[in-house]
Amino acid sequence: MRVAVIGLGSMGMGAALNLLRAPGLEVAGCDPRPAAQAEFVAAGGSAVGRAADLPEGTEAVLLLVVNAAQAAAALFGPEGAAPRLAPGAVIVNSCTLAPEDARRLAAEAEARGLLYVDAPVSGGAAGARAGQMTVMASGSAAAMAKAAPLLAAIAKKVWHLGEAPGLGATMKVVHQLLAGVHIAVAAEAMALGIKAGLDPQRLFEIVTGAAGNSWMFENRMPHVLEGDETPRSAVDIFVKDLGLVGDLARDVAFPTPLAAQAHQLFVAARAQGHGGKDDAFVIRAYQALTGIRLPKEG
Amino acid sequence: MRVAVIGLGSMGMGAALNLLRAPGLEVAGCDPRPAAQAEFVAAGGSAVGRAADLPEGTEAVLLLVVNAAQAAAALFGPEGAAPRLAPGAVIVNSCTLAPEDARRLAAEAEARGLLYVDAPVSGGAAGARAGQMTVMASGSAAAMAKAAPLLAAIAKKVWHLGEAPGLGATMKVVHQLLAGVHIAVAAEAMALGIKAGLDPQRLFEIVTGAAGNSWMFENRMPHVLEGDETPRSAVDIFVKDLGLVGDLARDVAFPTPLAAQAHQLFVAARAQGHGGKDDAFVIRAYQALTGIRLPKEG
Structure with a gap:
């Protein structure tokens, strides 16, 4: 074949x-x-x-x-x-x-x-x-x-x-709603923890062994801990995919407040020039707002 | 002892x-x-x-x-x-x-x-x-x-x-940020999927085997699929705990847009009389907005 x-x-x-x-x-x-x-x-x-x-x-x-x-x-x-x-x-x-x-x-x-x-x-x-x-x-x-x-x-x-046709695409778009929000909230929690004085490595270890874990938290936060911006999947992918979530949700008349908020964070990270970086670096949107230091940064 | x-x-x-x-x-x-x-x-x-x-x-x-x-x-x-x-x-x-x-x-x-x-x-x-x-x-x-x-x-x-003292409490509050947002976004995705014509049981099986999974999605969405509102943890617990997230975040001067949005959804579910129900039933906030039918409902 x-x-x-x-x-x-x-x-x-x-x-x-x-x-x-x-x-x-x-x-x-x-x-x-x-x-x-x-x-x-x-x-x-x-x-x-x-x-x-x-x-x-x-x-x-x-x-x-x-x-x-x-x-x-x-x-x-x-x-x-x-x-x-x-x-x-x-x-x-x-x-x-x-x-x-x-x-x-x-x-x-x-x-x-x-x-x-x-x-x-x-x-x-x-x-x-x-x-x-x-x-x-x-x-x-x-x-x-x-x-x-x-x-x-x-x-x-x-x-x-x-x-x-379209059922597969619909399922993927709903999946990306979860994936995108999970990455953004992983960044929100990690950044708040840093600001509140927690050790980021320890925070990672505790969350991944507890009920607050997600596939994305466990997979993406090591990139932040290691300061490794190499894109496995990029910020721009979620600018696109959470955009597709918004389009689908509007088409079927359904509000998605969490996906909409997460989308804004990816758009902000893109606005700051991080669109091509690993999607975990949506955390730079929080950094820009608050001036926190990320791990491995001076 | x-x-x-x-x-x-x-x-x-x-x-x-x-x-x-x-x-x-x-x-x-x-x-x-x-x-x-x-x-x-x-x-x-x-x-x-x-x-x-x-x-x-x-x-x-x-x-x-x-x-x-x-x-x-x-x-x-x-x-x-x-x-x-x-x-x-x-x-x-x-x-x-x-x-x-x-x-x-x-x-x-x-x-x-x-x-x-x-x-x-x-x-x-x-x-x-x-x-x-x-x-x-x-x-x-x-x-x-x-x-x-x-x-x-x-x-x-x-x-x-x-x-x-306080470091343990800080860690728990950051953990609850993740837990609460993960429950709310699980509800958002499940509800959008239902509205867009996906089978909810199939949606659950696909997500739990894929990168969109979270501990909370996997643990809580079966309650929605089974129509079982018995509270393991209640909507009111996250009205409280995401409130603690907001208090901590304000104390250290840190914006948490995703946690704030999720909090509003738990408050809405409480407003509709669901405060004592299982926290997965934050999905009723989406139901109230859109009129979707949940599984096991007529």
């Missing part, structure tokens, strides 16, 4: 490497950055810079680009993959995007005789690298069946939420 | 039962409710209704009452325990209260020749019952040593944060 991965960033590269290891798949990667192409070729795959140059007759394409606009361009734009796909090929779209964008892309795929799985993922770069992502999928039985070998190679668990 | 537990609620009873099982301790319980006294006597302890009636020469007293006012009355009020305590006895105060209240009570203890450990706990009723609480303690070496047999019987882990 000829498969392709569009977007060889931290998530896409991890997924593509797992596809390379899976039996029976011939894997092409697509990314405009020569370094990403070279890394994937060195691992044994083939690579192109434009989706329009993917191998003719590709039967399944996994998208891990940043947003709906990039996904639409990579599939259906003038340099998009669509003309290279075999009839009845499946598009597995794992980008985080608005449910209405998932429905729009699925409709365009259907009009071209292609299958579509709305398939956002959780697990981060580490989960992608380990082939242990969680997939929140919706799509027809035919689309799910066609995508199965690809999904099996990248996920520890594939949830099938129903036939309708 | 003659020890006493003041407050035989869900936390205090659990701790008292573990003290009964510990070797070398003679345990008296104190609670105004005859049913609580009877339960503890049936388990093999002795029980009184007023702290002033505790056994003469009590060497360690554990407080698990609701707030600072109750703690002060139970120790130093006209019907308080202080006259029954042996010289050099240790007070272990495990109530959640403001750091300044912890400092005030510690000073009064010192003036009377008593030792004091500022010792708030996490772990909930289940942790108390299992003798597996996390204790966030501060106090002098002498106070910690005297309290050691008591703490060993009720805790899986005793953190010693320093000598100064």
Whole structure:
């Protein structure tokens, strides 16, 4: 089976490497950055810079680009993959995007005789690298069946939420509400603790062993403790994803005061020039307000 | 060693039962409710209704009452325990209260020749019952040593944060910031998911296996899924505890926008008559705003 991965960033590269290891798949990667192409070729795959140059007759394409606009361009734009796909090929779209964008892309795929799985993922770069992502999928039985070998190679668990495109995207957006608020409140608690005279390392150890813990607190606060701003996921991702939460919530007429407040904190961190840093550094919004010293800072 | 537990609620009873099982301790319980006294006597302890009636020469007293006012009355009020305590006895105060209240009570203890450990706990009723609480303690070496047999019987882990009373209380307040926001955002995500057409049980299963999980999401949302309002911890507890977060934050001049927003949601649930219900039912604040149907409701 000829498969392709569009977007060889931290998530896409991890997924593509797992596809390379899976039996029976011939894997092409697509990314405009020569370094990403070279890394994937060195691992044994083939690579192109434009989706329009993917191998003719590709039967399944996994998208891990940043947003709906990039996904639409990579599939259906003038340099998009669509003309290279075999009839009845499946598009597995794992980008985080608005449910209405998932429905729009699925409709365009259907009009071209292609299958579509709305398939956002959780697990981060580490989960992608380990082939242990969680997939929140919706799509027809035919689309799910066609995508199965690809999904099996990248996920520890594939949830099938129903036939309708948009259900997967909705689930991911709700998930990101929790993820984003948990990161922001981890920063709020850590920053308040520092200001109130607690030792940040000790605070971390106590919380992670107690009922105040979250997956994000445990995963992200070590970056703050170590002063390591390298982005696993960036502040800008949550500027986008909590924006998607706000869009969905408004579309269904539902107030989300905590997500809205957390969004403002990520926007503030971006305003201060931290958009490209690890998302834990939303804590700099609190630092800017209060002048606290973070660990490892003078 | 003659020890006493003041407050035989869900936390205090659990701790008292573990003290009964510990070797070398003679345990008296104190609670105004005859049913609580009877339960503890049936388990093999002795029980009184007023702290002033505790056994003469009590060497360690554990407080698990609701707030600072109750703690002060139970120790130093006209019907308080202080006259029954042996010289050099240790007070272990495990109530959640403001750091300044912890400092005030510690000073009064010192003036009377008593030792004091500022010792708030996490772990909930289940942790108390299992003798597996996390204790966030501060106090002098002498106070910690005297309290050691008591703490060993009720805790899986005793953190010693320093000598100064108030450090334990500060840590607990910061912990409650996380706990309270995590419960409120769990409700926000669950309610948005319901409104957006997701299956709530499926949403729960996906989140608990993914990066959006928190201890509170996993522990509390089953109450919503089952429609079980029995309070393990009540909405009113977080009206109080997020109030303590606000007080501490203002005292040290630190804005906590997420905690403040979550507080308002618990206050709203209380306003609607849900103060005594399980804290997961802060979700009724969202229900009141949007008219969503919760699981198990018609």
